[in-house]
Amino acid sequence: NAGVTQTPKFRILKIGQSMTLQCTQDMNHNYMYWYRQDPGMGLKLIYYSVGAGITDKGEVPNGYNVSRSTTEDFPLRLELAAPSQTSVYFCASRKTSRPSNTGELFFGEGSRLTVL
């Protein structure tokens, strides 16, 4: 059982380039999330999805886009990369939104992005 898989693990971009961070989960979870983690700032929610075909903005969506064509996949697109997007990005998923015994968040190992 692979859980949540993110690719790539590391990437260096030049200012203005675009790229897609891939996220796949094999747990049949309805809810998926993209966070960015900056030192001393905790996790900030970028976008989330409550099921295939449904996405919504989180706290810091500017400069990013997402899609959810299948239950398993939730890619994050960076358009026109800027130095402010240098961060570690985490994809996460959970079965339900309610914090019950099935509401635990499962995280990928992260994607470290540097924009120069």
Next chain:
Amino acid sequence: AQSVTQLDSQVPVFEEAPVELRCNYSSSVSVYLFWYVQYPNQGLQLLLKYLSGSTLVKGINGFEAEFNKSQTSFHLRKPSVHISDTAEYFCAVSVRDSNYQLIWGAGTKLIIKP
């Protein structure tokens, strides 16, 4: 808006000593509280959670936390730490009004001194 404050950005402690990592939240409504742990170069994983019932909750690796409603706190404790506990620890809160989205603290790095 909800907020979570982790009062210490780093906590150095000697191996086999006790440790407490502090977490305070701002909500006045019913909350659900979590501690997640992030080992170096890994994603986060759930350490323990408070949903309801007993205010003392036990998690993995010998950690426990106590929910204190009057002080709006959810401090994490371990009676004796090991070098393998070196990690960053995140407190998070979830409330129904925000569709159970998690609001995260800034994290506390636990540094174990040999």
